[in-house]
């Protein structure tokens with residue numbers, strides 16, 4: 625299978641040197657890319673900045689912002705059999721970033737106006753519904769929830785027309801090990817007890833293979 629995997633936290637620039645981002649390390653997406661490669665698949669890894677070394681054998685597409693990640697996903701989506709959106713995509717971006725470095729002189733108290741970013745995963749789910757060429761793709765999303773984990777994640781899966789959702793709590797951010805809950809469209813919740821992201825990645829990839837075979 626050809627996998628398209630996103631990873632890392634996007635950077636939304638306020639001015640040429642400052643940005644808003646989040647605490648994502650990129651480990652989940654990189655572990656998924658490694659697991660898919662080990663299972664013999666082809667991997668394109670679209671990565672926001674991380675401190676990680678890209679897995680050997682993956683085609684790396686480096687991006688910074690949500691807008692750049694969206695453009696890269698659009699470019700590579702048609703060829704993939706499975707999209708896994710493991711990236712922590714910023715939900716908001718500065719509405720009018722400054723072209724020059726914002727100065728503190730002059731007693732200014734700047735306010736930051738934000739606008740929503742495009743929801744990449746929602747776009748992918750919709751593509752599959754409107755275009756027969758994309759029908760057989762497997763689309764997987766992540767949900768980071770601090771309450772009502774299963775209910776919120778299931779709603780996301782329905783709303784965005786996904787085949788599988790991986791739910792976790794804020795404790796998973798920037799961690800090497802985490803507790804994951806996986807919900808494939810055709811089965812009940814599977815809880816993966818506290819384990820290294822490498823181990824849980826293997827399980828996620830196996831589930832995508834199973835869903836792909838069943839189509």
Ligand code: C5P
Pocket residue numbers: 690709710711712713714715741742743744745746764765766767768780
């Ligand atoms: O709706 P929420 O942001 O919680 O959904 C999380 C999922 O959606 C993740 O898989 C994330 O990668 C993806 N996402 C996206 N584009 C955004 C925001 C989130 O693809 N702008």
